[in-house]
Amino acid sequence: MLIAHLSDLHIRPQGMLYQGLVDSNSQCQQAIEHLNGLWPRPDVVIVSGDLVDEGLPAEYEMARTLLDRIEQPLLLIPGNHDDLTLFKASFAQRMPMAGTGPAHFVAGSLGPVRIIGLDISVPGEHHGDMTPAAQAWLDATLAQEPERPTLVMLHQPPFLSGIPYIDTYACRNGQRLAEVLARYPAVERVVCGHIHRHMLLRFGGTLLCTAPSTTTAIALRLDAQAEAASYVEPPALLLHHWKADTGLITHWVPIGTFAGPMAFA
Template identity: 65%
Template sequence: MLIAQLSDPHLRPRGVLYQGAVDSNAMFEAAIEKLNQLRPQPDLVLVSGDIVDEGRPEEYRLARELLSAIRQPLLVIPGNHDEREAFRQSFADLATTARSGPLHFAADGYGPVRILGLDITVPTLHHGDFDDAAASWLEGQLAAAPDRPTIVMMHQPPFASGVPYLDEYWCRSGEKLAALIARYPRVERIACGHVHRFMQVRFGGTLLCTAPSTTTAIALRLHPDAEPASYLEPPAFLLHHWKEDAGLVTHLVPIGTFPGPFDFA
């Protein structure tokens, strides 16, 4: 089973640049074009939040237009730049979209790997919070099928990355999430977005990884007094490959045109 994970496209109204500097819409179209060139094609596509930048209805209309080029079933969760009710309305046709409250979902039937979407966003704020209600929902879902290989998708990662201006806006109560995950060894991956970089860490007895953004990369600045910054680095997405005999292997897929292929490996 192949599962593509795109993240943080920060789509804007047509003709408007992200942060006044970058055509995030065109970059997302390039990501989908790259996705559609993969052979074999993914079985499922995840988008792990910040689909739009300001939560505006016209941004979501454009998002649905661009996302229509994806051929596979699509699963989405909101990020801190999404507006929960506009998001809910815009994706109301998806069977996984909750009709009220947080936009959690449990998606089965797409293949051997089950996807749990965990909405830990806090409306109008940038950090996430794994509160008691989210913990109750997640534990119920994990307990319902403890032997199924599972990916938990959420937006804000629940660990300190060492980048000071990112760690202000992590998912709080990460220790509670780690303790819960540790009781369910068939959680193969926790897949996050938000940080606009690829990161990987051992968490709760499993692996947690973050997907890069399809637009700008947040600067990797580890000194404690670092100022926030971003770069127009080569964007990328993740491809999670499940095989029964190997488990889940995660690949980083750069977006763009590069020299090659050369006849060696």
């Protein structure tokens, strides 16, 4: 089973730039073209939040136009830049979501790996929160098939990365998530967005990784006094490959055209 993973698209209204500087719509289009050229083709595409930048109706209209080019099943969760009501209304036909409350989801019919979306967004805030209600929902959901290989997706990472200006907006009460995960060793991976960089660590007895953005990269500045900054680094996506003999393998895949193929390995 192949799971393609995009994140932090920050789509703008047609003709507008992200932060007035970066053509996030064009970069999203390039990412989708790259994704559609992958072989074997992914079985499902997941997007770990921040589909749009300001939560505007015109941004969601553009997001639908771009994401409709993805032919595979599409699974989405909102991020801190999304508007929950518009997010649900815009993608209700692409995936099942509850009409009220958080945009949690469970997708169990797309292959051997069950995919769970955990909406930890806090309306009007940039940080996330693993609330007692979210903790209880995840625990009950994992308990339905406790031995099934599972990927859990959320937006804000539940750990401190060491980059001070993004850690302010991490997922709070991450220990609640870790406590649930520790009870379910079949959870193969926890994946996040938000941080605009690829990171990997052990968390809750499993592996957690963050996805790069298709738009910009948060500057890797680990000084506690560092000032916020971003770079237009090569965009990338993640490809999570499930094999029965190995479990889930995660690949970082740069987006673009590169020299090759060359006749050696």
